[in-house]
Amino acid sequence: MSFEFLAPDDVKAWDGASPMQRSPIEWAHLDAGAKIGERAGWRVVSDYGAPDREQAACRTTVGIADLSCLGKFELQADQATVASIVSALAGDATPGLGMAVGHESVWWCPVTAERVLAITAPERTKEIRTALEEQASQAGFASVTEVTSALGSNSVIGPMAREAFARATALDMRPASFPERGFAPVSVARTPGMVLREEGDRFLHLFGSGYAQYNWTVFVDAAQRLGGRAVGLDALRAAVTEGAPAGA
Numbered sequence: 001m002s003f004e005f006l007a008p009d010d011v012k013a014w015d016g017a018s019p020m021q022r023s024p025i026e027w028a029h030l031d032a033g034a035k036i037g038e039r040a041g042w043r044v045v046s047d048y049g050a051p052d053r054e055q056a057a058c059r060t061t062v063g064i065a066d067l068s069c070l071g072k073f074e075l076q077a078d079q080a081t082v083a084s085i086v087s088a089l090a091g092d093a094t095p096g097l098g099m100a101v102g103h104e105s106v107w108w109c110p111v112t113a114e115r116v117l118a119i120t121a122p123e124r125t126k127e128i129r130t131a132l133e134e135q136a137s138q139a140g141f142a143s144v145t146e147v148t149s150a151l152g153s154n155s156v157i158g159p160m161a162r163e164a165f166a167r168a169t170a171l172d173m174r175p176a177s178f179p180e181r182g183f184a185p186v187s188v189a190r191t192p193g194m195v196l197r198e199e200g201d202r203f204l205h206l207f208g209s210g211y212a213q214y215n216w217t218v219f220v221d222a223a224q225r226l227g228g229r230a231v232g233l234d235a236l237r238a239a240v241t242e243g244a245p246a247g248a
Contacts, residue, residue, distance in 0.1 A: 071125030
């Protein structure tokens with residue numbers, strides 16, 4: 001069975017043009033004054049008209065950025081096969097439960113021992129899909145499903161990022177309990193979600209795309225109460241100086 005229809009970047013051109021991909025809540029960003037740019041076939045938020053304040057929020061309080069553009073794939077197989085496929089694509093590294101592996105702009109996040117979520121920069125989505133499908137076909141009993149459209153993703157960045165999460169989840173996110181590369185499937189804002197600590201005070205929150213508006217509202221409200229705000233990708237890029245996350 002082909003799951004081609006789940007690949008948003010694989011749309012067919014019509015009348016000489018390919019439709020742009022977009023966040024499921026682009027309308028909410030536009031209502032908030034977002035300036036829209038383009039990235040790897042996606043319409044993304046560049047800024048909300050206050051780039052300096054957005055960068056300051058990421059550095060001093062907390063910024064929330066919509067990263068719907070990230071490519072996402074679910075790999076399922078028996079434990080040994082999953083470990084072998086991930087190792088082949090992640091520089092011989094294998095993620096253990098609770099800890100993700102980051103390799104060349106791709107995060108490999110173990111949901112269970114038999115199920116791993118791959119999260120990639122949008123520029124590499126097609127490349128990673130092809131590589132995963134090739135590895136899975138060689139393995140025999142393995143499946144790869146694109147979940148880019150099924151999962152929403154927001155970046156939560158800044159020294160008050162943990163405080164923003166504390167308003168929505170019981171996950172212990174203190175550095176000693178949730179180190180860099182820590183990954184946890186967990187309830188956030190009373191909805192199923194996943195949280196990845198990429199580096200320092202930079203976190204990635206994943207959730208069902210049907211909850212995109214709800215989660216955006218919850219976290220932007222929390223950020224504003226902490227002196228932070230919604231930020232565009234320009235501010236996110238400026239805040240990340242080393243070890244850029246998949247979406248920066």
